[in-house]
Amino acid sequence: TGIGTKHCLTDPPHALRHDAQFRCPPPIDESIGSQPVDWSPWTHQPDCVNAEKDPSLKYCVYSNSRHGDQGISIITKPKTAADSATMLDEEFPGGHGINNTTPSYAVVDMPPKGKGVVATRKIARAEAFMSDWATVVLDLSFPKAMQQQVGHQYLHLAAEQLSDPDKVLGLGRSSAKAVDIVEDILGTNSFSYTLGGDSHMALYPEVARINHACKPNAFVRFSATSFDVKVVAFRDIEVGEEITISYIPMNHPRERRQRDLRRWGFECKCSLCTASKTDVAASDYRREKIAALQEDVLKAIGELDGTTAVRAAYEILELVKLEDIPTMVASQYEVLARLFWKAGDTDTATKYAQQSLDTLMDMGYIDYRADDLPLLLKDFNSKNMSCNWRKLDIFLLFASLAFMITPSRGCSTDEDCSLNGICSQTKQACICDAGWRAEDCSELDLYPATRWSGYNHTNATGPDFYKEGAGNSSWGGHIIQDPSDKKLFHLITSQMAHGCGLAGWRPFSTIIRAESRTGPAGPYTFAQTLFSTFHHNPTTIYSPADGKYLLYCIGRDIVTPDTCQSQKFNNTISVSSSADLRSWEPLEAQLENVTNPAPWPLWSTQNQTRAMLLAVEKNNIYTAEDPFLWRDKRGHWHFLVHYLVDIDLGLKGPRVGAHAYARHWRGPWTFNNRTLAYNTTVEFTDGTSTVYYRRERPKLYFSDDGSMTPVYLVNGVQEFNRSGSYTLIQPIGTSAGEYERKLGFV
Numbered sequence: 001t002g003i004g005t006k007h008c009l010t011d012p013p014h015a016l017r018h019d020a021q022f023r024c025p026p027p028i029d030e031s032i033g034s035q036p037v038d039w040s041p042w043t044h045q046p047d048c049v050n051a052e053k054d055p056s057l058k059y060c061v062y063s064n065s066r067h068g069d070q071g072i073s074i075i076t077k078p079k080t081a082a083d084s085a086t087m088l089d090e091e092f093p094g095g096h097g098i099n100n101t102t103p104s105y106a107v108v109d110m111p112p113k114g115k116g117v118v119a120t121r122k123i124a125r126a127e128a129f130m131s132d133w134a135t136v137v138l139d140l141s142f143p144k145a146m147q148q149q150v151g152h153q154y155l156h157l158a159a160e161q162l163s164d165p166d167k168v169l170g171l172g173r174s175s176a177k178a179v180d181i182v183e184d185i186l187g188t189n190s191f192s193y194t195l196g197g198d199s200h201m202a203l204y205p206e207v208a209r210i211n212h213a214c215k216p217n218a219f220v221r222f223s224a225t226s227f228d229v230k231v232v233a234f235r236d237i238e239v240g241e242e243i244t245i246s247y248i249p250m251n252h253p254r255e256r257r258q259r260d261l262r263r264w265g266f267e268c269k270c271s272l273c274t275a276s277k278t279d280v281a282a283s284d285y286r287r288e289k290i291a292a293l294q295e296d297v298l299k300a301i302g303e304l305d306g307t308t309a310v311r312a313a314y315e316i317l318e319l320v321k322l323e324d325i326p327t328m329v330a331s332q333y334e335v336l337a338r339l340f341w342k343a344g345d346t347d348t349a350t351k352y353a354q355q356s357l358d359t360l361m362d363m364g365y366i367d368y369r370a371d372d373l374p375l376l377l378k379d380f381n382s383k384n385m386s387c388n389w390r391k392l393d394i395f396l397l398f399a400s401l402a403f404m405i406t407p408s409r410g411c412s413t414d415e416d417c418s419l420n421g422i423c424s425q426t427k428q429a430c431i432c433d434a435g436w437r438a439e440d441c442s443e444l445d446l447y448p449a450t451r452w453s454g455y456n457h458t459n460a461t462g463p464d465f466y467k468e469g470a471g472n473s474s475w476g477g478h479i480i481q482d483p484s485d486k487k488l489f490h491l492i493t494s495q496m497a498h499g500c501g502l503a504g505w506r507p508f509s510t511i512i513r514a515e516s517r518t519g520p521a522g523p524y525t526f527a528q529t530l531f532s533t534f535h536h537n538p539t540t541i542y543s544p545a546d547g548k549y550l551l552y553c554i555g556r557d558i559v560t561p562d563t564c565q566s567q568k569f570n571n572t573i574s575v576s577s578s579a580d581l582r583s584w585e586p587l588e589a590q591l592e593n594v595t596n597p598a599p600w601p602l603w604s605t606q607n608q609t610r611a612m613l614l615a616v617e618k619n620n621i622y623t624a625e626d627p628f629l630w631r632d633k634r635g636h637w638h639f640l641v642h643y644l645v646d647i648d649l650g651l652k653g654p655r656v657g658a659h660a661y662a663r664h665w666r667g668p669w670t671f672n673n674r675t676l677a678y679n680t681t682v683e684f685t686d687g688t689s690t691v692y693y694r695r696e697r698p699k700l701y702f703s704d705d706g707s708m709t710p711v712y713l714v715n716g717v718q719e720f721n722r723s724g725s726y727t728l729i730q731p732i733g734t735s736a737g738e739y740e741r742k743l744g745f746v
């Protein structure tokens with residue numbers, strides 16, 4: 001049984017037209033017969049009413065009180081009822097396969113959500129543990145077509161004709177303003193449902209007790225050929241755990257989800273909606289990105305640009321995996337399969353089609369059927385998505401024209417992946433390390449920053465200020481975790497004294513220490529001046545050989561002028577050390593007439609040397625300044641720099657962040673001027689973004705798990721038409737949220 005043998009809802013697929021014995025029943029209405037045999041398969045005479053505004057439109061109540069556990073009543077048009085009549089004799093394709101020997105769940109009180117469902121035994125991933133039947137089905141055009149009172153009368157008749165009306169009438173309600181109880185119950189508990197091609201709503205009384213979560217542990221598996229559903233576990237569910245499903249599409253950002261859920265009269269407090277600000281922002285960012293990329297795929301298909309479509313589709317696949325939306329993983333494999341099919345690469349298409357099926361089977365979304373793969377591939381050739389394959393809602397309607405996929409630039413060595421990833425020989429594409437993205441892994445995977453995090457004291461005014469308007473300007477800095485208090489973070493940064501702003505950096509810059517107890521991204525507050533005017537450009541690094549922190553900077557002690565002004569003198573790089581970040585040894589001069597020190601220890605477990613590698617800015621070899629140097633987990637070397645192409649072009653920004661890399665610090669170095677590491681646009685978690693006038697002094701904060709994953713990017717930034725500047729900290733990838741969660745900053 002199943003879709004392969006009977007199908008009245010739409011035209012039968014070509015392959016099935018030989019099924020000549022099968023006929024759909026003719027429409028029946030209130031004018032036909034007076035005995036149950038005349039109304040078969042319905043047990044009650046249809047009660048019909050013409051639509052208020054369009055007398056040619058007729059709706060009837062169709063009931064079969066023997067269907068399922070409590071009967072079914074459908075309010076719909078006679079043609080739709082005729083089409084769906086065969087669904088009454090059908091069972092869930094493949095059967096329910098529900099293990100009823102030990103009950104798997106119970107309905108319990110669950111304040112403040114009303115009732116809810118909990119697991120009473122362990123439920124395995126992909127297990128179907130509940131089955132239910134549609135009990136009231138309502139054509140969505142009915143309420144609009146009817147006078148309210150008449151509409152309510154038919155809703156009550158539908159409920160009364162069930163074998164157990166109380167099972168429906170006792171369900172939860174959510175609207176304080178509801179005029180009618182049945183209408184409120186349907187509004188609170190129904191799923192949207194397509195019957196005969198028209199939008200309906202369907203009520204499943206048992207499933208209706210399951211509450212919502214945005215990252216649910218179960219889903220409802222519908223059948224296209226019967227009124228049954230089953231509820232299947234997305235993952236293992238433990239005894240006592242609440243069983244949840246999602247009432248809304250699972251790929252929307254939080255605000256949209258909250259808005260959609262208000263229809264059910266509650267504010268969602270599930271774990272995804274109440275996660276830390278950074279996690280919510282990261283999740284929203286991925287979801288918005290998925291939506292934007294879906295648009296890109298559609299646009300690229302419209303423009304017959306297969307390369308862009310495939311690239312965007314791959315990116316979506318990575319994002320839905322990261323965001324853990326299993327249904328979308330399956331549909332994304334199918335999207336890729338369809339794209340490759342259109343491009344004539346049937347081998348790759350078949351591989352992805354199989355992966356899509358495997359993912360669906362793995363989740364319990366479909367049962368195994370040997371003819372699935374050929375049916376799905378056949379569906380790829382059809383102009384419209386046909387109904388002969390058991391699919392999810394795929395968001396794409398594919399253009400029927402063939403289009404070409406041009407080979408991507410690909411990679412042949414890890415250098416092609418900027419040494420920030422590896423070149424996969426099978427895929428001939430880069431697999432980027434966490435924190436990096438783009439075809440050549442040279443772009444930081446930046447996530448939205450939080451406004452007023454980092455160190456932003458540009459709104460400060462002090463009695464000692466010579467000038468108002470620039471606040472306590474600062475200019476980039478280093479994040480350091482306190483050695484004895486893991487939840488305390490220090491930022492060692494340059495701060496301009498007396499409110500003199502960035503323009504007065506020389507001679508007003510001081511080196512200060514600020515503290516954050518709210519995580520590495522801050523916000524930081526001033527704690528201590530480490531070196532007074534004039535000291536600038538601190539880079540602070542832990543030296544394992546010394547067992548101390550080393551602070552490299554430029555500057556000299558001067559008498560602070562008493563008006564804001566700019567002064568010029570040669571720079572000297574000096575170094576100081578500290579065990580606790582609070583008390584520092586006097587600075588010792590290292591190098592004359594150079595600036596921007598970038599140290600990194602050459603120490604490793606095999607070679608426990610005290611030697612430091614010190615990069616400086618001297619000749620602008622790469623049209624760049626502000627180097628930040630590091631060695632990665634593979635022992636390769638990298639720089640992040642302020643790319644001066646903007647200044648060369650007589651502009652500030654937007655192309656400000658560049659990356660250079662080498663296998664050995666002696667070189668040869670490759671300066672990547674193709675893909676930017678970052679630019680001057682910063683997205684914020686409040687949904688706004690800022691295009692900065694200047695964004696310089698890059699520094700990275702890395703994970704402490706040995707993987708050298710970049711977790712935060714620190715920059716000195718200045719907005720357009722402002723004399724103040726501040727230190728911006730932007731999270732990178734999912735690692736920032738994970739790092740904060742591990743430390744208990746939720």
Ligand SMILES: C[S@@+](CC[C@H](N)C(=O)[O-])C[C@H]1O[C@@H](n2cnc3c(N)ncnc32)[C@H](O)[C@@H]1O
Pocket residue numbers: 112113114115116171172173174188189208209210211212213264265266267268269270
């Ligand atoms: C389909 S019913 C779920 C079962 C319902 N709790 C009951 O008592 O019958 C939907 C209603 O449950 C409540 N609900 C479901 N999920 C919830 C959640 N995540 N947070 C708060 N209330 C929720 C809301 O009142 C919503 O209108």
